[in-house]
Amino acid sequence: MAAMSYGHPLVAQHAAAHAGLAGQRASHVVSLLLHAAPEGALEPPEWVELVPAGTFFGRDGRGPYILDMDAVLDAFTRGGIDLPIDYDHQTLDADAKAGPVPAAGWIKELAARDGALWGRVEWTPRAAELIRGKEYRFLSPVFRHDKAGRVLALEGAGLTHYPNLDLTPVAHQKGAAHMTEDLFERLVMMLNLPATTTPDELVAELQKAIDQLAALKTEAQSRQIDPAEWVPMSQHKAVADELAKLQAQIAAEKAEAAVTAAMSAGKLAPAMKDWALDYARRDPEGFAAFAAKAPVIVSGNKPDAHSVASNADTLTEEDRIACQLLGMSEAEFAAHKKELARDAG
Incomplete structure (x- = not known):
């Protein structure tokens, strides 16, 4: 059966008188010094340390105790209510009192900090005033533990005068209070x-x-950046430049081959080579279509001088088709034929 620990060293015998309340009880106390404000007055902190981390003993020798953080937090969640802070643990003797047992504050939330149990407290105005006036300076939690000393649940706490444990002063708590x-x-x-x-x-x-x-x-x-997936910009540019050069070289070679084939087929005069190369580089498909439709205007690689000369003054139907495809006037085409005739002569 779980035992309950609470109070301070001076109430050990008093605790034994209430053994029927929660099975075996001990008067173990956990206490804190409430921190001082810069001007010297004591201020009640919002967050207080309730149970220390690890294995701990009371100043009166009771223990050892060890905090089971998960069990305590789970018990608080399942309880679903705020836990009371009273004056001198009067709540534990409430049944024997004829008058009221007022609360000094309420524990609204529990949290783990560096292995210790901390609680967020909402103090009553009266308790806050008593703390400011130094009429109460220490906090003593009440918790349940098993026979092995494992702390299983928090029951509440009380403002008291006699600390039993050396705990972290609230002045050292994390936050902006100090x-x-x-x-x-x-x-x-x-x-x-x-x-x-x-x-x-x-x-x-x-x-x-x-x-x-x-x-x-x-x-x-x-x-x-993953070096395996990315390359420096300078290296990327160098590769891109080399690729562009290679593509231009391939395009030039293809254009040269296409123009040579067209000239070999007699569809281009030597004077038209530069024009044809430029056309083939810029628009390979367009030049291929032109070469496929263009009429034969010269005989193979070596034009027949007599044939060219005989047709220099008279354009055939094929010549007129060639004029249209090349975008040349008939006069310009005839002049080219004459020039070819002179070159052949």
Whole structure:
């Protein structure tokens, strides 16, 4: 059966009188020093350490105890209610009291921090005033544990005067509660926050900024260049230039071959070679279509001088078709024929 630990060293005998409430009980105390504000007054913190990490003992020798974080958090979630903080553990003796047993605060949330159990507390105005006036300075949680000392559930806590454990002072808790006024104002200005920003709101904004930076870092890492998949721009340009040269050379060779074939077929005069090469390089398909339809205007590789001369003054039907295909006037075509005739003579 789980036992309950609570109180301080001076209430050990008092605890035994209530053994029927939760089986075997011990008067184990877990206590914290509430932190001091810069001007010296004590301020009740929002987050407090409730159970230390690892194996721990009380100052009175009780223990060892060890925190089962998962079990405690699960029990709190299943309970579904806020846990009370009272004065001097009066809740444990509530049945024997005739008057009210007021709460000093309520534990609204539990969280793990560096292996220890922390709780977010909503203090009552009266308790906050008592803490500011130094009438209460220590917090003593009440928890259940098994025979092996494993802490299984948190029952609540009480404001008390006698600490039994050496725990992290609340002044060392993570957050902005103990931040200097100058640093606080500078951070508020840097983040462009309202002047009414509270320390907890500032911490939340700082956490947002940290999360955003982490996300940007992750994104940047995911975009890192894989050397196996990418090449330097200079190398890419060099390869592209070589490819362009090779393509131009191939195009020139193909154009030369096409023009040579057309001239060999007698469809181009030697004077038309430069024009034909330019045409074949720019539009290979267009030149191929032209060469296929063009009439034979010279005889093979060596034009027949007599044939050219005899037709220099008279254009045949084939000559007129050639004029249309070449975009030349009949006079220009006839002049070329005469020039060829003179060259052949």
